[in-house]
Amino acid sequence: MRRSFVQPDASSLGVAALFLKRLLAALLMATAIGARAETNTMLIDDFSREDFVSKLGTQWRAVSDRVMGGVSQASLEYDRAEGKSCLRLSGVVRLDNDGGFIQAAIDLALPGQRIDASAYTGIRLVVRGNSQQYSLHLRTPDAVRPWQSYRVHFYAGPAWETVDLPFEAFVPHRLEPSLDTKNLTRMGLVAIGRNFTAELLVLRVSLYR
Numbered sequence: 001m002r003r004s005f006v007q008p009d010a011s012s013l014g015v016a017a018l019f020l021k022r023l024l025a026a027l028l029m030a031t032a033i034g035a036r037a038e039t040n041t042m043l044i045d046d047f048s049r050e051d052f053v054s055k056l057g058t059q060w061r062a063v064s065d066r067v068m069g070g071v072s073q074a075s076l077e078y079d080r081a082e083g084k085s086c087l088r089l090s091g092v093v094r095l096d097n098d099g100g101f102i103q104a105a106i107d108l109a110l111p112g113q114r115i116d117a118s119a120y121t122g123i124r125l126v127v128r129g130n131s132q133q134y135s136l137h138l139r140t141p142d143a144v145r146p147w148q149s150y151r152v153h154f155y156a157g158p159a160w161e162t163v164d165l166p167f168e169a170f171v172p173h174r175l176e177p178s179l180d181t182k183n184l185t186r187m188g189l190v191a192i193g194r195n196f197t198a199e200l201l202v203l204r205v206s207l208y209r
Contacts, residue, residue, distance in 0.1 A: 008013035041118065044108070044187075047085045050078045055114075058107040060087060063188070068146075070099020079201065081128075087202045093191050101192035103137070103201070107185065114141070114183045117207050123187070126203040129156025132191070134200055136165055138179065139186040148175040149188070156200050164208060203209040 045054040052060040063078035072093045079088040089104045108115040123136060134156055137149040150170040154163045170179050187205075191198035 040186075040209040041060035041124065042117075043192070043206065044205040045087075045106075046125075046204050047078065047087050052076070052078065052087075054106055056106075056108060058110065060104055060106045062102070063105045064102045065099030068099065069097045070094070070101075071096045072099055072102050076104050078198070081201055081203075084124050084203055089189060089198060089200045089202070091191070091198050093194065093196055093198055095195055100194070101190055102198060103188040103190040103192075104200075105186065105188040107182070108187055109185060114185055116182045117167070117184050118181045120167075120181070120207040120209050122164055122169070122208060124204075124206050124208040125165065125189075126160060127154070127156045127163060128158060128160045128201050128203075130199040131155075131161070132196060132198065132200075133173065134198075135172075135190040135192055137148045137188040137190050138170060138184055139185045140177075140180045141185065142177040142180060143175060144184075145174070147173070149173050150179045154160075160203060200205065 043055050045056070047061075054060065060076065062074040064070065064072045064074040066072065072091065074089070074091040077088045077090070079086050083123050087104060089102065091102045093100055093102055125136070132155075133153050135151050135153050137151050143149055151173050152165050152169045152171065156166060167179055167181050172178065189202060190201060191200065
């Protein structure tokens with residue numbers, strides 16, 4: 001078999017060089033975007049540990065209205081869904097005895113400390129659930145009573161979804177001061193306010209700019 005070699009002309013080399021230049025520029029841009037995305041978030045937890053200890057060094061725990069005489073049932077588990085590590089909050093919310101909530105709660109700082117989130121826009125969740133409304137509650141030193149918090153609602157459907165919850169959307173519940181993002185102390189993922197079965201899976205929690 002005879003093989004022939006044809007030397008490329010200058011125009012072909014120019015096209016190839018232009019293609020490589022554009023490819024390199026696209027790769028550099030993708031790298032820069034990825035780097036900016038990393039610096040624009042602060043990870044609270046990705047549930048890679050099975051002992052419920054977050055990336056902040058604090059521990060997730062289940063809390064329910066039983067602390068005040070209610071009868072709701074809460075379960076908090078480390079789980080894997082489609083090969084992904086996640087936190088699963090499940091249970092039954094009941095309004096009996098003036099109750100009506102279950103939650104996965106976490107301190108955002110060690111005892112006596114606070115987290116300054118004023119450089120961020122809000123909290124980003126990656127969640128899925130049983131097509132119900134859930135809430136995210138934040139606490140600061142201004143919330144001196146157990147029932148006081150800053151609240152926002154979100155919907156968890158059957159597919160994984162990224163949900164951005166801006167701090168400006170959090171509403172004070174039974175307290176006057178607005179949310180002080182320089183002094184966050186605690187966060188809760190909450191099923192609350194009505195009789196229903198809760199099933200919330202959380203893949204990732206972070207602050208975002």
